[in-house]
Amino acid sequence: MESGPPGSSRPTEPGPCLSSQQGADQAASASLQNAAAAQPGRHSLAVAAVLPAGGCGERMGVPTPKQFCPILERPLISYTLQALERVYWIKDIVVAVTGENMEVMKSIIQKYQHKRISLVEAGVTRHRSIFNGLKALAEDQLNCKPSKPEIVIIHDAVRPFVEEDTLLKVVTAAKKHGAAGAIRPLVSTVISPSADGCLDHSLERARHRASEMPQAFLFDVIYEAYQQCSDYDLEFGTECLQLALKYCCTKAKLVEGSPDLWKVTYKRDLYAVESIIKEKISQEICVVTEEDNKYVSHLLEEVLKSELNHVKVASEALCHAGRDLQQIILDQCYNFVCVNVMTSDFQETQKLLSMLEESNLSILYPVVVVSVHFLDFKLVPPSEKMESLMLIREFAKEVKKRNIWLCGLLISYPQDEQKLQESLRQGAIIIASLIKERNSGLIGQLLIA
Amino acid sequence: MESGPPGSSRPTEPGPCLSSQQGADQAASASLQNAAAAQPGRHSLAVAAVLPAGGCGERMGVPTPKQFCPILERPLISYTLQALERVYWIKDIVVAVTGENMEVMKSIIQKYQHKRISLVEAGVTRHRSIFNGLKALAEDQLNCKPSKPEIVIIHDAVRPFVEEDTLLKVVTAAKKHGAAGAIRPLVSTVISPSADGCLDHSLERARHRASEMPQAFLFDVIYEAYQQCSDYDLEFGTECLQLALKYCCTKAKLVEGSPDLWKVTYKRDLYAVESIIKEKISQEICVVTEEDNKYVSHLLEEVLKSELNHVKVASEALCHAGRDLQQIILDQCYNFVCVNVMTSDFQETQKLLSMLEESNLSILYPVVVVSVHFLDFKLVPPSEKMESLMLIREFAKEVKKRNIWLCGLLISYPQDEQKLQESLRQGAIIIASLIKERNSGLIGQLLIA
Structure with a gap:
């Protein structure tokens, strides 16, 4: 495969660049400085x-x-x-x-x-x-x-x-x-036509x-x-x-x-x-959650990693003033999954959206946010929570103006371990689709795994 | 723009080819027959x-x-x-x-x-x-x-x-x-390098x-x-x-x-x-409905036409033994929208799915079917119908085996004319996305316009 497209980092941002790109940039720059330094009396070209x-x-x-x-x-x-x-x-x-x-x-x-x-x-x-x-x-x-x-x-x-x-x-x-x-x-082979439109000769x-x-x-x-x-x-x-x-x-x-x-x-x-470009900006997903939901969040993360080869999945808490999350935003991750357990409200998702809106992350690329809600469909049939979950459409409309593309995803959270693995896998497939295809027609939709 | 990709018709099928392609095929073939006929004693090359x-x-x-x-x-x-x-x-x-x-x-x-x-x-x-x-x-x-x-x-x-x-x-x-x-x-210009990796000359x-x-x-x-x-x-x-x-x-x-x-x-x-290929197989949409729903179906058709430039939208009834629909299937339309009004069952959609399954249409390309349900969200909150609408996941799983990709779409059907136009437009945008992007991760989902 041709090597992936170039890093998207913008140097004028403080603390920019994905780490690998940063390394390459530094090496390249050092070499230019060396080339320039080899010139007497000059520090840079x-x-x-x-x-x-x-x-x-x-x-x-x-x-x-x-x-x-x-x-x-x-x-x-x-x-x-x-x-x-x-x-x-x-x-x-x-x-x-x-x-x-x-x-x-x-x-x-x-x-x-x-x-x-x-x-x-x-x-x-x-x-x-x-x-x-x-x-x-x-x-x-x-x-x-x-x-x-x-x-x-x-x-x-x-x-x-x-x-x-x-x-x-x-x-x-x-x-x-x-x-x-x-x-x-x-x-292709290059050829030279004669005046009558026939082959004169072909070039090696x-x-x-x-x-x-x-x-x-x-x-x-x-x-x-x-x-x-x-x-x-x-x-x-x-x-x-x-x-x-x-x-x-x-x-x-x-x-x-x-x-x-x-x-x-x-x-x-x-x-x-x-x-x-879609492939390039889908290389990293940040799974965001509250401290309490770390277990479920971790399970989802693991399934995402195995479903999405080559994609880096990082997990971050929304707590302690979101310092690490700030860093992930600065490092230009364009995909966020906000994990909510047994709740149909959007408090956590809104916190994340505010942080994203405050950053300049979405100036260059659409940022995808998937608000994931784990619900036990046996205890709470999805239809009961539908009313409140449908509010996502309003939030989505609002943040779309800032180039943030929000979707909802309901994941069944059964007691049975095997069933849970299956619904996690379904959820991961849908998340992967939303992130990879970046289909603007699906903004504000509530999907079900 | 380079001319669209070639027709997808398979000649061994009875009554094949999109009409434009058919015309071209006939003209081309006639010309070959002429070329061949010009040869004495031969009927074809x-x-x-x-x-x-x-x-x-x-x-x-x-x-x-x-x-x-x-x-x-x-x-x-x-x-x-x-x-x-x-x-x-x-x-x-x-x-x-x-x-x-x-x-x-x-x-x-x-x-x-x-x-x-x-x-x-x-x-x-x-x-x-x-x-x-x-x-x-x-x-x-x-x-x-x-x-x-x-x-x-x-x-x-x-x-x-x-x-x-x-x-x-x-x-x-x-x-x-x-x-x-x-x-x-x-x-690109073609050049000839010299042995030392420098430009020897460039070709005109x-x-x-x-x-x-x-x-x-x-x-x-x-x-x-x-x-x-x-x-x-x-x-x-x-x-x-x-x-x-x-x-x-x-x-x-x-x-x-x-x-x-x-x-x-x-x-x-x-x-x-x-x-x-996705663009090519998205050039035609067939809107299918019962006789009773012709009015709503027609409204949706009009909005689809204005949202999707260059896309041919045909409307067909499922009744009278589906003869015209059979023809559309033979003519290789790969996108179907089945319109249901004030109902959350899948009777009509299932009829369509059976016809598609019986045909060989989906051998070469995935066929997208959107089961559209118009509901008055004021009279019937979507959550009430959710239970029965969720059955779409089971149908979708079944027909996926035959390369038919089924999704559901709920469109709000308000009394107010202006609001109806807006929800039709939202519906058309979602249908367009599903058809154009052909995202397999969304199979069996129920979307809401």
Whole structure:
């Protein structure tokens, strides 16, 4: 399987990052610092990024340009910006958008609280858009502190899963070689047609590669190349590495990228992005409960662990001022199961919802909360509690406004141990569905295991 | 948007095909008959297909070879076989599988009732697998009526969305040119690296194409090519068109294919396939009701139509021996909404379920049935009816065995017209979710609008 999508952490938050991601970030950063430190008299490289986002997505065949297509209600480009801005050593991110999309882009930046972004007007072609971005950096048109960077990364708005590791590799290689770009093996054989639409020859697959993004350049190299290049290049060219080669004799270093770098081109790619993101934010579930209910909560946790391979299940008490829970929220867990035993009220669930509402956790991704109620259906038929449990619809409607998706789940709590295991398993299957599929149509529903 | 996935109709069923697909099929077939008729003394072309399916899917990184990965619980290769077998003029389909997967493949053919399939043992490379398939056709090893075909199609097991139109185009072109293959524009620029891992040169994107599948050949041409070609070709080659060119001087005609032809390579591609199939089988909903409930049923239908753009909503009565409903089932509608008014029993729903169980509709795709109950929550609080409505879980468990996914939905039926519209809208949103997401975790649940 291609390695999972990149960490979603936002560096500007205090105490961010899942621990594994944090480790990787630190290692990567240390290595960049080392690379920079190797340069006499310098402490860090000045790195900026340019993101051409002026395309109209005609291959997608949908009216919305693909970079603005919503994935879990958030535009695709916002995921790409998130991937770049979590890399703290990228100091500026310049996005080239068409005049007609300028306001849309501004509202995206505001809504999702993106940082270090400047906007410039896109050109009519991809190369012209990139050139506009470079000019803005060179001429210090932007209100950013470092003006001209030493290294510039060029990336696509429609490659949302770029990892810090890959960015670091191309930047380090560009520092040494003047230019660098990510490549991938070819999936299909490439052929050259003759004028009559027949096969002229086919290229040996092993001797060719697909040129992907990101790419990085010494700023002076790529800026010079764009200044020198012909109108024909600006109109019809597709490859920045080629410009650096042709106009600055700079042979780019090629860096093997991950499969996640692929370019979102067709509608099926949007489907894939959505599934990858859903999978990614379903990797951790926090089971929250009162001290008294620890036993049942623990049982559920164990069944969840065995039903959901690869998913980390953590259990936290709502008590002692919820300190640990605060940490879990900061660590960006997007799935919560609140366990209630023999009660149909929502006191505990409401405490949890308040904490989530106070945090900024749900700005980027919908947070799923399942309010689980264990009831002995023999003692208390579910219908008796239905009235009070139906209140969940009102709570759900309220928190949906903050991008928190609330559902209820009644789990039968029989005396019989074997029956209990079965109803726990049923409950776990439903919880897994709600979390993995993140189906907004089910918000406020009360399900029964 | 790339055109929707191909029709799912199975030709061996009486009265098959969605009407649009049927029209296309007829036109395509007529054109093939014409092409064949143009040949003196012949009434139709003998066409067979070879499907190499011996790969282990190492790029996917999952233990199951990708052609056997389940999509809505059915292996990917079964979708590809379905796409080929619905084309009636493909007389034989030869699948090359490894010895260890032979039994798996046999059980897939049996379970999903595939027709006209023969199995041969795969070779260690793709070219060797294809060669084995061709040998079997040439040497009449198979128990199929026409032995050596005039034209052979070569396709991939992991390209499930091949359309009849494309197959027809490559077959017609192969008849004329000796060889033909589908191509697509390149998504990424292709580059050639130098020995030191730097850019040597980049290829002009407009002058190259990706070679995709299907391809078709005069049988004698491609068989000759495989017999002549070197061990090196058989071990390391990737392109059948190249073999025809090199060993038989046959210049293949290149045919523009649709984006749906892409090759399932990474895990993200499986996600995309699943989403495309879900979208495809959600294009039609049949609202079923008793004569008495026609008014409410009609209201729901109208709201469904406005909530679900592009979805065809048909309404049918369960009465008069369900003749029209039989036709809808034959026409392969995979979504049913059974409308009940002021009742919490499942008589009507059970009638529908029996009809569905008797048909073979759910062999290939899960059929979603939503048992909708309109109740006036003021007159009858939902909790009162809960006991009897909960029986849905038992029915659901039973029909799940036949791949029918049953859910319940309670819709409030207030006197107030405006409130009714709102609860209808809520109901439609939930129905849309259940149908579009086809989430098996929700089977047997009772939802409330």
